Structures are given as structure tokens and as C-alpha cells.
Amino acid sequence: MRNPIVAANWKMHKTPSETEDFLRGFVVLAKAGEPVDIVIAPPYISLAAASAALTQHDSIKLAAQNMHYEQSGAFTGEISPLMLREMLIHYVILGHSERRAIFGETDEIINRKVLAAHQFNIKPILCVGETLEERDAGRLEEVLTTQLKGGLAGVSADQMINTVLAYEPVWAIGTGRTASSAQAQEAHAFIRSVLANLYDPETARRVRIQYGGSVKPGNMEELAMQPDVDGALVGGASLESGSFWEICRAAAAGATRKASA
Ligand code: PGA
Numbered sequence: 001m002r003n004p005i006v007a008a009n010w011k012m013h014k015t016p017s018e019t020e021d022f023l024r025g026f027v028v029l030a031k032a033g034e035p036v037d038i039v040i041a042p043p044y045i046s047l048a049a050a051s052a053a054l055t056q057h058d059s060i061k062l063a064a065q066n067m068h069y070e071q072s073g074a075f076t077g078e079i080s081p082l083m084l085r086e087m088l089i090h091y092v093i094l095g096h097s098e099r100r101a102i103f104g105e106t107d108e109i110i111n112r113k114v115l116a117a118h119q120f121n122i123k124p125i126l127c128v129g130e131t132l133e134e135r136d137a138g139r140l141e142e143v144l145t146t147q148l149k150g151g152l153a154g155v156s157a158d159q160m161i162n163t164v165l166a167y168e169p170v171w172a173i174g175t176g177r178t179a180s181s182a183q184a185q186e187a188h189a190f191i192r193s194v195l196a197n198l199y200d201p202e203t204a205r206r207v208r209i210q211y212g213g214s215v216k217p218g219n220m221e222e223l224a225m226q227p228d229v230d231g232a233l234v235g236g237a238s239l240e241s242g243s244f245w246e247i248c249r250a251a252a253a254g255a256t257r258k259a260s261a
Pocket of ligand 1: 009168172173174175176212213214215233234235236237
């Protein structure tokens with residue numbers, strides 16, 4: 001059974017002091033403990049504050065929201081995997097649709113980042129997902145296949161097991177419009193079938209695939225009950241500690257119900 005993984009993608013929200021405030025409340029809630037891996041991705045500038053606030057709470061892991069693929073050099077404004085590694089960052093979100101659409105990241109650039117992350121023992125959370133136009137044009141499977149093949153080129157089976165995928169339909173991000181659990185399951189099962197082709201069925205079975213796009217406390221449990229959904233990547237609803245903790249609990253509850261079904 002795959003342990004669900006829920007990650008907070010704060011995007012460009014929360015200063016270092018706001019990060020401390022959030023974590024002060026969140027660690028109290030999370031003391032209860034749930035069978036779910038919890039990851040928080042603050043902006044780079046708030047990672048140090050988050051890391052300090054979590055020294056006694058190593059069950060909560062940190063992620064960066066992006067990184068460069070080189071370890072140092074003339075790349076003004078960029079942050080390298082070497083720098084993240086020193087901050088004890090365990091995960092990095094790569095290929096988010098906002099990075100693709102607003103900052104022009106291609107599958108090739110994202111792939112270089114995925115490979116660099118593995119080199120530094122940082123687990124990538126690789127995001128894939130289609131726009132509404134692509135879905136309506138019947139191109140869902142083609143888009144997912146291209147993004148997976150491109151983003152995962154050269155990734156070994158061992159590295160794949162240490163890669164998290166996030167299926168994020170672009171039309172569901174920040175729109176309040178969640179994919180139905182059936183739509184999510186269909187896409188997740190398809191992604192797993194692509195992995196089985198690229199690797200082997202056992203590797204495909206072990207990879208965790210998060211759903212992302214307007215996840216809230218109220219829709220997480222049903223999503224997490226789907227056979228191929230292993231937690232979530234959460235934007236807006238992760239900015240408040242109570243709501244994010246409810247999502248973590250719901251993901252654990254859904255996974256437990258699924259396991260006993
Ligand atoms: P949302 O964002 O939960 O606000 O829709 C998800 C994401 O972009 O990762």
C-alpha cells in the first residue's frame with residue numbers, strides 16, 4: 001500500500017514571519033499524527049524560517065517550489081539544488097503549470113531539473129496536466145504522455161520510485177472547479193499505465209500520484225479513496241493551518257477506507 005502524501009504549495013504567499021505563524025499553529029494540530037506524509041513548500045525566502053520552526057518536527061518535510069538545474073554559475077536570480085540540499089529540503093515541485101505557462105518552462109528544461117534533483121537526493125514532485133482546450137479536444141492522454149516521457153527522460157526505475165507525480169488539470173487550479181473523483185481516477189490510472197510502459201508494472205505500482213486542483217477539506221477524502229490517487233498537491237486551501245490539517249486528515253481517512261474496502 002502506498003502512503004498518501006499531501007503537499008502545501010504556497011506559491012507566492014507568506015513572508016518568513018507569516019511562515020513561522022502558520023507553523024506554530026500547524027505543528028500543534030499535526031501532533032495528533034496521521035498515516036500521511038506531509039510536505040510544505042514555502043517561497044524560497046521563507047525556507048530558512050520554516051526549517052528552524054520544524055527542527056523538533058521532522059515528520060513534516062519541506063519542499064522548494066522550483067530550482068535551477070545547475071549547481072552554481074551565472075544564473076541571476078536562480079537557486080540551485082546544492083543550495084536547497086544544504087537547507088535540508090527533501091522535495092522540490094517541478095513543472096508546475098504556472099512555471100510552464102507563465103515562465104515558459106518546457107519538458108526539456110523540467111527534465112534537466114528532475115535529473116538534477118535526483119543527483120542531489122531531493123525528491124521531485126513532477127506536475128503534469130492538461131488545459132481545458134486540450135481536454136475538450138480529446139488530447140488528455142497525448143498531453144500526459146508527452147509531459148511524462150519528456151519530464152522523465154533518463155530517470156532510472158530506482159529514481160522513479162523516489163519521484164512523486166502530481167496530476168493537476170490546469171482548468172481545476174485555483175478555479176474552485178475540482179475534477180470529479182472519477183475524472184481524477186481515470187487520469188491517474190492512465191498515468192500509471194504510462195509508467196508501466198516506460199518502466200515496469202511493479203515500479204508503476206509503487207509511484208505515488210497526487211491530485212491537485214481546488215482540493216479542499218470537503219473533497220479530499222473522496223479523491224483519496226480512488227485506487228490510484230495518493231494524496232494531493234494543495235494551493236489555496238493550504239494557506240490556513242486548520243484547513244491544511246483537515247486535508248491531511250481527510251487524505252489519511254480516504255486511504256484507510258480504501259485499504260480496508
Ligand atoms: P489550488 O492550487 O489548490 O489553489 O487549486 C493547486 C496547485 O496549483 O498546486
